[in-house]
Amino acid sequence: MDWLHSLNPTIQDVLSAIGRAILALIPIFVPVPFMIWYERRLLSWMQDRIGPNRTGNITFSSTSSAVPGFLKGKKIKLFGLAQSMADGLKLFLKEDIMPDKTDRFLFILAPCIALFVALTLGCTIPFGGDKRFSPVADVNIGMLYILAISSLGAYSTVLAGYSSNNKYSLLGGLRASAQLISYELAMGVSLGSMALITGSLKMTDVVTNQSGPLYGMIGFLHNWNILTPMGFVSAAIFAVCMIAETNRPPFDLPEAENELVAGYHTEYSTKRWGLFMMAEYMAMLTFSMVFATVFLGGYQWPIRWDVFDFLENNFLIGIVTMLVKGALGLTAYIWIRATFPRLRYDQLMNLGWKFLLPLAVVNLVISATWIFAKASYGSLAALITVGICYAVLAFIWAMVRHRAKKVEPQYRSRSVNMVPATRRTVEMVSNKEVTP
Amino acid sequence: MMLAGPAALATVGVVASKSAVRSALCLVFNFFILAFLYFSLSMEMIGITQIMVYAGAIMVLFMFVIMLLNPKLIDEKKDYKLPIGLLFGLALFMLLGSQILPKLMTANVPAMEYEVGSPKLVGEALFTTYVFPFEVVSLLLLVGVVGSVFLAKRRTP
Structure with missing residues (x-):
């Protein structure tokens, strides 16, 4: 490796940046087929089905002479993992259809933007304690970078919807743009309160800030943000916004099948x-x-013990830790998809603007209170203060809800009488003989 | 220079392209290049805010409105005013260029200190030295929001 050190320092920096970029892409790019398989299997299990469990299984004949002796009657099991490979192969070999009267350039650009956003989003996440390998760029605006890149994701859906020249696609694109703008705000504010607590926007600082003992008192646990009260509220807000940002159920209104065929990608087929x-x-x-980096302590292990420090600083083990935490998030995604029905559009907007955003702003103020109380009176006092704050908030919320219930008339049902109820129509509905 | 060229091309694209969506996309590209210019001056905070606010939020809103209205492509007609306009435009361009170019020839890339645009310093400046103008501007924005809501609500009785 001496020739590397003999190079120009600028070229050394560029080479190491390229190396880090490749290292950051691999753990995001490679698991895709496994993720698809995992989602299908887990969803099938939750829905009492079996799912793809045998594509790629090979059973060798026990009698044929063409099979070598050590393979006779043997089975090779892949548990259906080859299913997503086969699907991918099919997608790339199918006939490529692009409808007439599309805006060709934008039509091709849209999936590229989606891919660009997905690949570059993780560039500021540290995968391990070793700063030589990750993150790609340890910029001091790491959190803002994530918000900026994720806000670009709206373009892929909007452009796909516009360029397809299809009413359903256009509606899907419109919905996507409105949804992404709405949920970006709450997401930004919830990350903002975590930036307040960290005191820095750097992602590596966010992780190292979470490495101390919990509240400075409990020694065997890390000071993970999700274990603190305002961190927990922030995490809940961020999780909802995260699902809305990736257009996953129950927030998949841009691609609602029963209303919009397939939404913004109705006209897309094959590779795109x-x-x-x-x-x-x-x-x-x-x-x-x-989510794991900001709230779950990044590459740290859940139990705080000096022996683990060596493992946490190892890059490869760090990647495995991050992938396990990512898989936990994925499981939550799939679990939520299997549990909740899709939201109505007004419910979506109300949740974003009237619930999550005010909650996030209040949480920001409470985080500031926590910092002040901790600096002045210690963390136990801060914990009590924040607890009182949340109790008062919950009380006010309950009062407001109670008042609102009294003011608004309560309808017993949502049904509408289409025909004014006369004797004749009532008899028609109740299937009686109509007397003239 | 590497950034200024694409930025200028994108700006021309905003004016010249016939479809409104493509104009908006050119503007987004232009904002990106502008953000890179800020990055090259080590103003990370302003650059990323440029991408997040302009490219990420405002232009998405523009796209939303464009798609909602769905304007037709402008069909160009022969216009006798076109050559005259081009002539005047060229004259203005040359006038401005003759003033700006000599200055540009001798200009150097300003050497900024590292971390001068870091969030820490920007935040400190905003909340200590310039706290009054900052709050006044935020109040002005709030007035704008309230005013627009008031105007939009008044139409429906």
Whole structure:
């Protein structure tokens, strides 16, 4: 490796940056087929089905002379993992259809933007304590970078919807742009309160800030943000916004099948649709990793013990830790998809603007209170203060809800009488003989 | 220079392209290049805010409006005013260029200190030295928001 050190320092920097970029892409790019398989299997299990469990199994004949002796009657099991490979192969070999009267340039550009966003989102996430290998760029605006890149994701759906020259696609694109703008705000504010607590926007600082003992008192646990009260609220807000940003159920209104055929990618087929699909899964994984970095202590192990320090600083073990945490996030994604029905559009907007955003702003103020109380009176006092704050908030919330319930008339049902109820129509409905 | 060229091309694209969506996309590209210019002056904070606010939020809103209205492509007609306009435009360009170019020839890339645009320093400046103008500007924005809501709500009785 001496020739590397003999190079110009600028070229050395560039080479190491390229190396780090490749190292950052591999853990996001490679798991995609496994993620698709995992989602299908887990979803099938939750829905009492079996799912793809045998594609790629090979059973060798026990009698044929063409099979060598050590393979006779043997089985090679892949548990259906080859299914997503086969699907991918099919997507790339199918006939490529691009409808007439599309805006060709934008039509091709849209999935590329989706892929670009999914790949570059993780560039500021540290995968291990070793700063030589990750993150790609340890910039001092790491959190803002994540917000900026994720806000660009709206372009892929909007452009896909516009360029397809299809009413359903256009509606899907419109919905996507409105949804992404709405949930970006709450996401930004919830990350902002974590930036307040960290005191820095650097992602590596966010991780190292979470490495101390919990509240400075409990020694065997890390000071993970999710274990602090305002961190927990922030994490809940961020998780909801994360699902909305990646257009996953129950926030998949841009691609609601029963209303919009397939939404913004109605006209897409083969490779380009495959790119959208890949981008969605990669965005899910990277968002889960961002969640893990900001709230779950990044590459740290859950128990605080000096022996683990060596493992946490190792890059490869760090990647495995991050991937396990990412897989946890993925499981939550799939679990939520299997549990909740899709939101109505007004519910979506109300949740974003009237619940999550005010909650995030209040949480920001409470985080500031926590910092002040901790600096002045110690962390136990801070914990009590913040607890009182949340109790007061919950009380006010309950009061407001109670008042609102009294003011608004309560309808017993949502049904509408289409025909004014006369004797004749009532008899028609109740299937009686109509007497003239 | 490497950034200024694409930026200028994108600006021409904003004016010249016939479809509104493509104009908006050119503007987004232009904002990106502008952000890179800020990065090259080590103003990371302003650059990333440029991408997040302009490219990420405002232009998405523009796209939303464009798609909602769905304007038709402008069909160009022969216009006798076109050559005259081009002539005047060229004259203005040369006038401005003759003033700016000599200055540009001798200009150097300003050497900024590292970390001068880091969030820490920007935040400190905003909340200590310039706290009053900062709050006044935020109040002005709030007035704008309230005013627009008031105007939009008044139409429906």
